[in-house]
Amino acid sequence: xxxxxxxxxxxxxxxxxxxxxxxxxxxxxxxxxxxxxxxxxxxxxxxxxxxxxxxxxxxxxxxxxxxxxxxxxxxxxxxxxxxxxxxxxxxxxxxxxxxxxxxxxxxxxxxxxxxxxxxxxxxxxxxxxxxxxxxxxxxxxxxxxxxxxxxxxxxxxxxxxxxxxxxxxxxxxxxxxxxxxxxxxxxxxxxxxxxxxxxxxxxxxxxxxxxxxxxxxxxxxxxxxxxxxxxxxxxxxxxxxxxxxxxxxxx
Numbered sequence: 365x366x367x368x369x370x371x372x373x374x375x376x377x378x379x380x381x382x383x384x385x386x387x388x389x390x391x392x393x394x395x396x397x398x399x400x401x402x403x404x405x406x407x408x409x410x411x412x413x414x415x416x417x418x419x420x421x422x423x424x425x426x427x428x429x430x431x432x433x434x435x436x437x438x439x440x441x442x443x444x445x446x447x448x449x450x451x452x453x454x455x456x457x458x459x460x461x462x463x464x465x466x467x468x469x470x471x472x473x474x475x476x477x478x479x480x481x482x483x484x485x486x487x488x489x490x491x492x493x494x495x496x497x498x499x500x501x502x503x504x505x506x507x508x509x510x511x512x513x514x515x516x517x518x519x520x521x522x523x524x525x526x527x528x529x530x531x532x533x534x535x536x537x538x539x540x541x542x543x544x545x546x547x548x549x550x551x552x553x554x555x556x557x558x559x560x561x562x563x564x565x566x567x568x569x570x571x572x573x574x575x576x577x578x579x580x581x582x583x584x585x586x587x588x589x590x591x592x593x594x595x596x597x598x599x600x601x602x603x604x605x606x607x608x609x610x611x612x613x614x615x
Contacts, residue, residue: 366391366487367521367576369495371528371568371585373459381428383571384491387584389432391575392454392487398435400452401425404468405460405493407510414464415440421458439472449477452486459492459528462505466497467513479519488521492528495568499525504556504565506549522576523609527553530567530590553592561594564611572603580614582606 368391375383392399406421407414422438429436436456442448449455455478457465469475482488490498496505497518504525533548547555553565568574572585583589588600591611601607606614 365483365521365576366485367482367498368487368489368573369498369522369526369568369576370489370491370573371495371530372570373491375571380424381491384573385428385432387573387575388489391489392434396434396454396487398437398452399429399454399456400448401436401438402455402457402465402469402474402494403438403440405458405462405465407461407464409460421460425456425458439474445472445474446477449474449481452481454487454489455482456488457490457494457497459490459494461510462493462496462502462507463509463511463513465493466502466516466518467511469497470514470517475517475519479521482519482521488519495526495528495574498522500563501525503560504553522574522581524564524566524611525556526574527565527567530569532569550592550598557592557594565592566590566611567592567598579608580606581609 370384374380401422403418403421406417409417410420412420418440426436439445439448496502498521499518500520501516501518503516504527506529531549533550567590569587572583572587572589575582575584583601583603583605585603588602590598590600592598608614
């Protein structure tokens with residue numbers, strides 16, 4: 365199984381996918397020529413509304429990837445999405461609204477075929493919502509539930525939950541006028557852990573990604589990742605550290 369799970373598509377004042385496109389190119393290798401893109405998280409792209417925004421999303425991504433020699437085929441253009449998955453050289457899931465993404469994945473009956481294809485070795489990459497769906501469920505997304513999926517079940521490639529775009533609380537010295545007055549991200553994850561004490565949550569900060577290959581995970585990027593468990597002190601994993609699916613460091 366080969367996965368690249370990216371927290372975010374864009375860093376502040378940088379081009380779309382600019383910070384991670386070289387890593388994506390390295391991940392895909394020269395053997396991949398065509399990528400199957402799943403655009404269902406793109407509810408409103410380039411001013412277009414759902415579902416027309418899928419076309420705009422596919423065009424945005426294709427324009428970037430063709431510069432690197434990759435052709436991108438969007439699954440929403442196939443009459444038979446199941447067959448499109450079966451033929452895919454690589455599968456890519458874009459970010460946006462996770463609830464709409466998961467609703468469409470279930471509506472098109474894609475959980476089983478995508479999971480089988482990736483477990484057989486087809487590379488899978490996603491950013492934001494696209495990394496969230498690599499987990500057992502969508503329940504650690506940051507998104508508004510704009511639609512009710514048939515199920516919260518996702519592809520279950522990794523046995524933990526990812527919280528993309530993980531945000532640290534403001535430091536104490538931040539001016540109170542700009543401090544967020546509600547729950548912090550940590551507060552909300554603690555609520556999740558209280559209800560689901562058996563599940564580990566990985567807080568994936570901006571500008572970071574998880575490269576999964578041959579049973580080993582490597583944290584890519586310039587910032588550490590925060591690991592959170594029920595009634596345990598969170599701990600950090602540093603960039604370029606290799607570890608297993610249970611966050612045990614590999615020497």
